Amino acid sequence: MERVVEIGSIDLACEVNNTNHHTHLNGVDRLIVRRGQTFTIHLHLKEGTHFQNGDNIKFIAQTGPIPSVEAQTKARFSLSKVISRLSWSATAETHNSTVSLSICAHTNAPVGRYTLILDQGDGVILGEFVLLFNPWGKLDSVYLANEAEREEYVLSQDGLIYRGTPKRITVLPWTFGQFEHGILDICLQILDESPNYISDAALDCSERKNAVYVTRVLSAMINSLGDKGVVVGNWSDDYEDGVKPTVWKDSCSILRQWSNEGCRAVRYGQCWVFAAVACTVSRALGIPCRVITNFGSARDSNGDLIMERFYNEFDENIADDSIWNYHVWVENWMTRPDLALGYEGWQASDPTPQHRSDGVFCCGPASVRAIKEGELTFKFDVPFVYAEVNADVVEYIKLRDGRVFKMGGSTTEIGKSISTKAVGRDEREDITHNYKYPEGSEEERKVFKKANHHNKLAQAGEEPGLHIKIRVTPDMQIGSDFDVYAEIKNNTMVTKSCRVMFYAQAVSYNGTLGETCGLGDFTEMSLASSDGGKVTLRLEYAEYSKAITQDRMIKLVGLLIDAETREFYRAKKTIVLDAPEIIVNILGVPKVGRNLVADLALQNPLPEPLENCVFTIHGANLTDGKPITHEVGTIGPKEFATAKVEFAPKLPGQRKLIIDFASDKLHNIETYENLVIYE
Numbered sequence: 001m002e003r004v005v006e007i008g009s010i011d012l013a014c015e016v017n018n019t020n021h022h023t024h025l026n027g028v029d030r031l032i033v034r035r036g037q038t039f040t041i042h043l044h045l046k047e048g049t050h051f052q053n054g055d056n057i058k059f060i061a062q063t064g065p066i067p068s069v070e071a072q073t074k075a076r077f078s079l080s081k082v083i084s085r086l087s088w089s090a091t092a093e094t095h096n097s098t099v100s101l102s103i104c105a106h107t108n109a110p111v112g113r114y115t116l117i118l119d120q121g122d123g124v125i126l127g128e129f130v131l132l133f134n135p136w137g138k139l140d141s142v143y144l145a146n147e148a149e150r151e152e153y154v155l156s157q158d159g160l161i162y163r164g165t166p167k168r169i170t171v172l173p174w175t176f177g178q179f180e181h182g183i184l185d186i187c188l189q190i191l192d193e194s195p196n197y198i199s200d201a202a203l204d205c206s207e208r209k210n211a212v213y214v215t216r217v218l219s220a221m222i223n224s225l226g227d228k229g230v231v232v233g234n235w236s237d238d239y240e241d242g243v244k245p246t247v248w249k250d251s252c253s254i255l256r257q258w259s260n261e262g263c264r265a266v267r268y269g270q271c272w273v274f275a276a277v278a279c280t281v282s283r284a285l286g287i288p289c290r291v292i293t294n295f296g297s298a299r300d301s302n303g304d305l306i307m308e309r310f311y312n313e314f315d316e317n318i319a320d321d322s323i324w325n326y327h328v329w330v331e332n333w334m335t336r337p338d339l340a341l342g343y344e345g346w347q348a349s350d351p352t353p354q355h356r357s358d359g360v361f362c363c364g365p366a367s368v369r370a371i372k373e374g375e376l377t378f379k380f381d382v383p384f385v386y387a388e389v390n391a392d393v394v395e396y397i398k399l400r401d402g403r404v405f406k407m408g409g410s411t412t413e414i415g416k417s418i419s420t421k422a423v424g425r426d427e428r429e430d431i432t433h434n435y436k437y438p439e440g441s442e443e444e445r446k447v448f449k450k451a452n453h454h455n456k457l458a459q460a461g462e463e464p465g466l467h468i469k470i471r472v473t474p475d476m477q478i479g480s481d482f483d484v485y486a487e488i489k490n491n492t493m494v495t496k497s498c499r500v501m502f503y504a505q506a507v508s509y510n511g512t513l514g515e516t517c518g519l520g521d522f523t524e525m526s527l528a529s530s531d532g533g534k535v536t537l538r539l540e541y542a543e544y545s546k547a548i549t550q551d552r553m554i555k556l557v558g559l560l561i562d563a564e565t566r567e568f569y570r571a572k573k574t575i576v577l578d579a580p581e582i583i584v585n586i587l588g589v590p591k592v593g594r595n596l597v598a599d600l601a602l603q604n605p606l607p608e609p610l611e612n613c614v615f616t617i618h619g620a621n622l623t624d625g626k627p628i629t630h631e632v633g634t635i636g637p638k639e640f641a642t643a644k645v646e647f648a649p650k651l652p653g654q655r656k657l658i659i660d661f662a663s664d665k666l667h668n669i670e671t672y673e674n675l676v677i678y679e
Contacts, residue, residue, distance in 0.1 A: 036106070187285055212347075330348075389414060501559040
């Protein structure tokens with residue numbers, strides 16, 4: 001067949017197209033576009049060649065190893081007079097010997113790497129491009145109407161992750177870095193390494209048109225259980241053959257290591273690491289995503305929506321159900337054509353491997369509204385996430401002689417202060433109302449009943465009987481000695497003889513208990529009606545420093561025993577020890593290519609030296625895609641560790657510099673500095 005068009009050269013106009021498609025931060029050396037949005041390429045014709053604008057000019061756009069029209073991984077289309085977003089389409093304008101082709105991908109086309117071919121019998125490859133989801137496209141399933149939210153949930157390369165306890169929420173700054181060099185290719189590689197692709201590549205590539213499907217694949221692939229996933233989970237406190245989860249402060253280091261080492265899972269992560277990496281990959285592919293923290297997060301082992309907690313005298317949980325001090329997952333924004341109308345919007349997805357869904361360690365996407373309304377029959381994994389935020393707790397104590405006593409319970413302990421970073425601000429937004437009606441409200445209890453939970457527990461204010469409550473002081477910095485208190489109240493009509501046991505135990509964020517680090521003797525007290533008492537426990541650095549983990553958490557437990565009735569009452573509180581502050585001063589003019597200096601200082605709060613002190617800084621488009629470290633060495637008690645670290649910004653705009661301090665006895669210390677970089 002004679003060629004219709006003789007092409008001398010092709011200009012994919014990457015800079016203009018990528019800028020128009022909000023992908024220019026990936027670089028402008030190749031074409032990266034979003035579906036349902038026009039992009040323009042220029043064909044420079046050979047001398048004497050004429051371009052006849054008409055439907056005899058045909059194109060092919062294809063993706064995957066086995067392109068197929070039926071699977072929508074191959075599209076054939078001709079030139080037309082107008083662009084359509086409901087099919088692949090193209091228009092042309094000719095000026096002298098240059099033809100400008102405007103092309104638009106179907107708004108529901110599979111995402112991935114594409115080849116564009118001019119179909120002239122033998123076919124001429126016009127170029128290759130990457131096609132992404134389009135939160136700016138009104139017909140796209142991930143369309144997000146608010147520009148500020150698109151800036152935050154798609155384009156922002158850094159964010160804040162919340163940890164700790166509801167009374168003492170701590171902030172972890174994180175670099176997502178979804179536009180850093182090479183990261184988009186690694187995100188596409190994750191899809192290509194999934195069991196779905198390996199078992200049926202044609203079907204998998206076809207399904208990539210569906211944000212629900214892609215999110216579910218990512219939920220499985222971010223953890224390493226059962227596949228070539230990215231991160232290995234470890235909650236044992238033994239990280240010798242890998243990296244402590246608290247060391248990670250950015251996703252790019254993890255993703256690059258996974259890719260560079262032949263898809264060997266990176267050791268180690270915990271829930272916030274899984275969630276942060278999932279957020280990076282989601283945003284890279286164009287799916288709006290945010291990181292969510294749930295405080296008091298239930299792990300319901302048998303699906304009955306009740307957390308039955310059996311304890312021995314030393315507060316060790318001897319049941320399968322567990323409650324984490326906090327748990328972190330992500331939400332992705334999308335329509336849900338597989339569900340009833342009204343359940344679109346934010347969908348919870350949890351890449352931490354704690355739940356099998358259809359035989360695979362993944363969770364979600366579960367419609368957040370379905371969780372709130374107790375629609376436990378809706379896909380995917382709504383009952384599991386519902387229990388995480390709304391299970392009821394029933395507690396028992398089992399004595400050595402086998403006797404079991406019910407100690408009470410709670411309808412409000414689970415699902416507190418559900419948090420995410422606010423749009424455009426470094427502030428915490430409480431989104432608990434998205435997941436549940438107000439605790440104890442009529443709507444919330446109705447939903448609980450609809451969720452097939454018949455073991456409701458009465459909720460009231462201060463009840464008659466004996467009560468024990470734990471109080472703490474505001475000054476609990478690591479390195480200091482301080483007091484905590486167990487307060488006893490007798491709300492009965494008679495005098496009560498009581499025994500109180502009050503102790504402290506190291507605990508990690510997922511509820512795993514460590515060694516005892518403060519233990520009081522059994523205290524005998526007699527309380528008249530409406531009277532109260534107090535037991536003081538001194539927590540000393542010399543003791544708790546040997547027991548606490550990198551989470552700096554201590555669990556306080558008070559046991560109250562009625563000497564006459566032998567009834568048990570228990571109070572508990574988890575505290576997070578304050579870390580010292582990193583003092584940051586940025587020196588220099590914040591311009592692209594100019595060296596800046598981060599002047600850093602941190603005072604050692606411990607009564608002993610810190611060894612192997614290291615400051616690390618990193619930030620998207622600030623530190624050339626990798627962390628910069630500065631070793632300080634040994635710092636004596638109450639002395640200052642100081643460093644001056646140079647870096648040179650690569651791109652203009654608002655950036656976040658993340659600063660981390662680590663040492664042998666003190667780590668997991670971080671802060672951040674917002675910078676505006678000028679051209």
